[in-house]
Amino acid sequence: xxxxxxxxxxxxxGKFAVxxxxxxxxxxxxxxxxxxxxxxxxFILQISKGARSYTHKTMLEGxxxxxxxxxxxxxxxxxxxxxxxxxxxxxINSGFYSSVMIDASHEDxxxxxxxxxxxxxxxxxxxxxxxxxxxxxxxxxxHVAVEEADAKLTDPDQALEFVERTGIDSLACAIGTSHxxxxxxxxxxxxxxxxxEIQKNLPGFPLVMHGSSxxxxxxxxxxxxxxxxxxxxxxxxxxxxxxxxxxxxTKINIDTDxxxxxxxxxxxxxxxxxxxxxxxxPGKVFMTAYADFIAAKNVYLGSAGQLEKIREIxx
Ligand code: G3H
Ligand code: 13P
Ligand code: ZN
Numbered sequence: 526x527x528x529x530x531x532x533x534x535x536x537x538x539g540k541f542a543v544x545x546x547x548x549x550x551x552x553x554x555x556x557x558x559x560x561x562x563x564x565x566x567x568f569i570l571q572i573s574k575g576a577r578s579y580t581h582k583t584m585l586e587g588x589x590x591x592x593x594x595x596x597x598x599x600x601x602x603x604x605x606x607x608x609x610x611x612x613x614x615x616x617i618n619s620g621f622y623s624s625v626m627i628d629a630s631h632e633d634x635x636x637x638x639x640x641x642x643x644x645x646x647x648x649x650x651x652x653x654x655x656x657x658x659x660x661x662x663x664x665x666x667x668h669v670a671v672e673e674a675d676a677k678l679t680d681p682d683q684a685l686e687f688v689e690r691t692g693i694d695s696l697a698c699a700i701g702t703s704h705x706x707x708x709x710x711x712x713x714x715x716x717x718x719x720x721x722e723i724q725k726n727l728p729g730f731p732l733v734m735h736g737s738s739x740x741x742x743x744x745x746x747x748x749x750x751x752x753x754x755x756x757x758x759x760x761x762x763x764x765x766x767x768x769x770x771x772x773x774x775t776k777i778n779i780d781t782d783x784x785x786x787x788x789x790x791x792x793x794x795x796x797x798x799x800x801x802x803x804x805x806x807p808g809k810v811f812m813t814a815y816a817d818f819i820a821a822k823n824v825y826l827g828s829a830g831q832l833e834k835i836r837e838i839x840x
Contacts, residue, residue: 526593527601527602528602529623529652529653530731530775531694533569534731537770540827541827542774542775542826543566543568543826544777544819544823544826545568545569545606545733545778546569546570546571547571547573547606547780547783548571548588548589549576549579550588552808553815556811556813558596559812562596562598562832563816564819564830565832566826566832567601568600568601568823569602569776570601570603572585572603573605573607574608582615586621589621598836600832600835600836602624604622605622608627609629613647614647617653620651623652624694625653626656626697627640627644627657629641630658630661630662634687641655641687641693642691645657655693656697657687657697658697658699659684659696660680662699678699678719679696679699679700679723681719681725682726688727695776696731697733698723698733700717700719701714702715702761705781706755706758707759708759710759714761717772720732720769723773731776732776734769734776734777736778737760739762739763739782740760740785741760744782747792753792763822766825766827782822783818786811787811787815789814790807794807
């Protein structure tokens, strides 16, 4: 069942976070639905602009509609990840997406507000919810001066003004994470001090954490042992998700970790069976491994076991 994030976030607030997982193809879609049912979790299926053009946006929609038929127990939102204004309108008008992210965080404050507000007006008119971003995600190198690193983080006072003036439904905050497999070069980590201030200014308002893959070292080692070259890869400690959710984070975005599962499975499979050239055997291993990965991640997020309650609330 496709839902907006409203009730998911209301139920999760202060207690757990809903996993938001990026999808590009059939195998990921199957693994995603299986893993969330395995762990009895509601979830957010996110589609990036790149994913929409990888095969075809209609192909992805078809996969998701089919998965919804095959797994009728599932409760999930269909969300555009890091949309520009034009893509947001395309998704809103499609009638398929229940949630969009407008990412104008690279613009100045006033322009970010103006673009975001236009998207919110269009989305709300069609019952679609909107996430927007304030602050700049990005790898913070250890040698970068504290003031320079801090300048990229979400300003808690601006956050309140941004939410009030745009009417968004959730806010993506920059609190020290970055996208990809190389998040921290040293001992940096999540900036809970900044998150605390944002929550103080926006009590009860759903916050979103991007760049939240954990980049498990065991996974990186297996990839490298099977011929990969991921040197210095590092992610967010999944044990910190609980604290983040207590501070108002209701959506945690994870893409890179799923890509690592794909890479590990395929590298190991063809290393062990160099004579093999069939796509289905590694595809089957991947679907199971991806489902197990999602189920395990949902335990860290606290969303595992919440499905029945959510179904009751949704009626
Ligand atoms: O935040 C970005 C997501 O990981 C999606 O990545 O744009 O390569 O699909 P992508
Ligand atoms: P990761 O690269 O840490 O998986 O983050 C994904 C993300 O934020 C998608 O919007
Ligand atoms: Zn992101």
